[in-house]
Amino acid sequence: MKFRDLYSIDLASGFNDVRDSTIKLFERFESALDDNLFVERRKEINLPLWEFSHIGWFSERWLLRNKYLSFDERRPKAWKNCLCGESILKQADELFNSATIPHEERWLVTLPKKQEVKEYLLQTKVKILDLIKRNYPSSNEDCYFYRLCLAHEMMHIEALRMTAQTLGLFLPEVAVSFLQEPSAGERRKILISAHDVFKNEEISGFRFDNEINESHGPSSDFRIDSHPTSIAEFLDFIKSGEYENEKNWSEDGKNWLKDYKSLNKYQHTSLSDKLALAVKCGKENEAEITIEWFGKVLRIGKQLPVFNINYFEAEAYVNSKSRELPTENQWLAASKNQFFQWGSVWEWTSSIFKKDKKFKAHPYKEYSEPWFGDHMVLKGSSFATYRSLKCSRYRNFYMPHRQDIFAGFRTVEII
The missing domain is CATH 3.90.1580 (paralog of FGE (formylglycine-generating enzyme))
Structure with missing residues (x-):
């Protein structure tokens, strides 16, 4: 089912699946890179540890710390921006908001240790699944931010697969699946x-x-x-x-x-x-x-x-x-x-x-x-x-x- 039409239980299942994919990808980078997933700065990629942290921060910001979880796109000005409470991860707002920290600076700041980031992804997953269970979102308006976070994470999974390509990190489930695609029929x-x-x-x-x-x-x-x-x-x-x-x-x-x-x-x-x-x-x-x-x-x-x-x-x-x-x-x-x-x-x-x-x-x-x-x-x-x-x-x-x-x-x- 497409993420655009997910509600309540299906939304929880979709988020669980996507976050598990993110964590598995984290583990692939973890096994291939140094102690804190460091790579030399390049314009076309993000620092992997920063990107995984950003994924966790984004879902926490828009779901766990968003006071107004419902959004009606027909009346966008009616929505009130309200960021509530502190992040689970120290200094997350200063470090992982892509709108406020330029690309090149992501290599210059002091990032958390990789185990903290992995735990952050796991903790936010549990809390978001609990939030879905409690709120049981069942309208397009109430599902908006859940779907936004799902889409955002799926986009970053593809971006991280591109990063793996750039770094020469083998992802057989990606590369081999393309190589084994059947012929698509007659060209016309x-x-x-x-x-x-x-x-x-x-x-x-x-x-x-x-x-x-x-x-x-x-x-x-x-x-x-x-x-x-x-x-x-x-x-x-x-x-x-x-x-x-x-x-x-x-x-x-x-x-x-x-x-x-x-x-x-x-x-x-x-x-x-x-x-x-x-x-x-x-x-x-x-x-x-x-x-x-x-x-x-x-x-x-x-x-x-x-x-x-x-x-x-x-x-x-x-x-x-x-x-x-x-x-x-x-x-x-x-x-x-x-x-x-x-x-x-x-x-x-x-x-x-x-x-x-x-x-x-x-x-x-x-x-x-x-x-x-x-x-x-x-x-x-x-x-x-x-x-x-x-x-x-x-x-x-x-x-x-x-x-x-x-x-x-x-x-x-x-x-």
Whole structure:
């Protein structure tokens, strides 16, 4: 069942399952890293101990210390922000509020010991399950903050899986599940007409503040790929020399590529680097390619969707084909078609993450508003996304240079 529609007992079961997954992931990091889960600072990841602490703090702040647990999104201004009592964990408000402690400072502060953090996750779990039992939330308004905390934790689980990828920490339940995905059927171009009746999937339970319950059909007819671009297709893009062709790159893309090459000249860290190396070694024609991923040397089928591709690379690819990346609305319209396959990788769109004219911030106001304008919208979900979080209406968003996301793309032709 999707987290958006969970009530009372199912809500408790969902939270118990997600928190257990968080703790198991904590233990995987614990077994692979030093005494306090320390890693060198990198822009694309959080310090693991800080991130696990933040997960516990967020659920404690919005559930155990929130005086007004009911929220009606139709009347957002009626909700009163009231943070009550002290955190179980000393100085948690100063240390683990992502809105007030900048990314780089998370490496500079004194954090609790890892056993304290693990105990914090366990204690807040027990208290939240007891809260659900006592309150028995049974309306969308009363379930809002429980669902928010569930979604927040599931997002961080995927972010921590991305961190494991970056650090070379093997997570077989993530990597192997993707490698073993069956073939998704025949690839084709799907014709979508602007005259087709198009209605967005209604969001009836929980809704993020950037998700607006309105229908916006495509403005013109288009053909869209039934599947995300495959590794084989991206290999051909590299082998043909089109990856290096400046004509395919936007100005922002050229600037990113120049900076990336100067900083990563000999490292071959991205998937596109690894595919280029396969071409250089004459191995691009093999049925599978061999790359290091999640700290292991793995053989990956070329029929799988390409992943760890950033927006600029996706943009260069579609330009080389005289096609486009889909807009968010085109992707949504196409997702209603029976041949449209999604869910293996996040998919870049050409849509900027912008504020809708009807946007009204929800209580967790830092979720959307700070990121409007310079992030791009991604649609779908990935092999690392928690199943309960998957929804065609969900709007993911990232900066366009990010290559660590489990993201690919598909192409569109305007008719």
